[in-house]
Amino acid sequence: MPDKHPQSIDAVQEMLQGADYVADRSLATVLFLALKMGRPLFLEGEAGVGKTEIAKVLAEQLDRPLIRLQCYEGLDVSSAVYEWDYARQMIEIRLAEATETADKDRLSSDIFSEKFLIKRPLLKALESNVSGAPVLLIDELDRTDEPFEAFLLEVLSDFQVTIPEFGTIKAKEPPIVIITSNRTREIHDALKRRCLYHWVNYPDAEREKEIIARKLPDIDKRLSEQIVLFIQALRQDPNLFKLPGVAETLDWSSALKELDIISLDPDVINDTLGVLLKYQDDISKIQGSEAAEIIQKINTELGTK
Incomplete structure (x- = not known):
């Protein structure tokens, strides 16, 4: 091949x-x-x-x-690598005993053959x-x-x-x-x-914008820039329990697109933070004045470009 x-x-x-x-x-x-x-x-x-x-x-x-x-x-060999089909093996043994043709050596070889082997992911690979x-x-x-x-x-x-x-x-x-x-x-x-x-690190702003553009090509460009800058700002916060990853970036972008949002504001952020952050303490910290302050800085930065 x-x-x-x-x-x-x-x-x-x-x-x-x-x-x-x-x-x-x-x-x-x-x-x-x-x-x-x-x-x-x-x-x-x-x-x-x-x-x-x-x-x-x-x-x-x-x-x-x-x-x-x-x-x-608790993952073990029987779930990850292989296990024997004990039920079928027992049936094979009972059938051999019933017909009185059981050869112990041959039977042992037969019941531990490939047809009784249940292959789990590692063995299948x-x-x-x-x-x-x-x-x-x-x-x-x-x-x-x-x-x-x-x-x-x-x-x-x-x-x-x-x-x-x-x-x-x-x-x-x-x-x-x-x-x-x-x-x-x-x-x-x-x-x-x-x-x-x-x-594998979090992407920088330019790469994250490209990711959004590829996955959601119809999203408003300014909204995409706001989303990325907002998330990049959150990732600089050492007090958040769980920083948003690229998966959350795409989820939030999709949610905002579904809501026909074309620009971020504090109310939109407060209403949708549950898509982006998955711990209540993190949401409580960002909601309100923190979100408003971040988006104000972002809009000022975008306005000067």
Whole structure:
């Protein structure tokens, strides 16, 4: 199968932009290297900055299946890698006993064969596919318990899984692996060493305006500038519990567009802050005089341009 991977950093940026994902050059560079070197890419950053979207864009642009492992506390091998179909195995044993043809060695081999193996996301990602190796998204790894990381080491270093009763299953073509973390806890160095690393930061004002323009091309240009400057101002506030990410920027922009708003004012901001901020203490802090002061500064800045 011909290599469909982009062959330069510029080509990676063009590929991402083709899916309306606006990436800076540092992200395009590490993504290019991950594809070229066949290494997993570990992405950290605040929630809502576009880490998960990168895997979706890669799958779409490279025409690969996307396999997503959504992490959570208590995730284990049976949910993430594989488990045996115990009900079917028991039926097989009962049938063999009923016909009195049970050969213990043969039966043991039969019931631990592939037809009784339930493949979970990590094992599915090692399978061959007509369209090429899949994109494996291990999303929000920091939500899992620390011992789960040990299960990933063999997958990330050798792209294989060892099943004691069955043997080792190795990928013919390694999947493209994207791992994300919101950094609610530190990930072990042993796992990070197997990956290339990138911190996905909040975009600067110009890049955020471009993101809005690509995702919502019909939005009023002045409103878009006000939105971006307002959100950029919020991100400078050290007292907010949760800063708005790009996802919230797009949600707020869409909401304002649905309301036919063409310019921000304190009343509009107060009425719609629940789209942008998700904690009542943050909303209470910004509502009223704080919002009015920010928008006044923004309008003064835009008026001088």
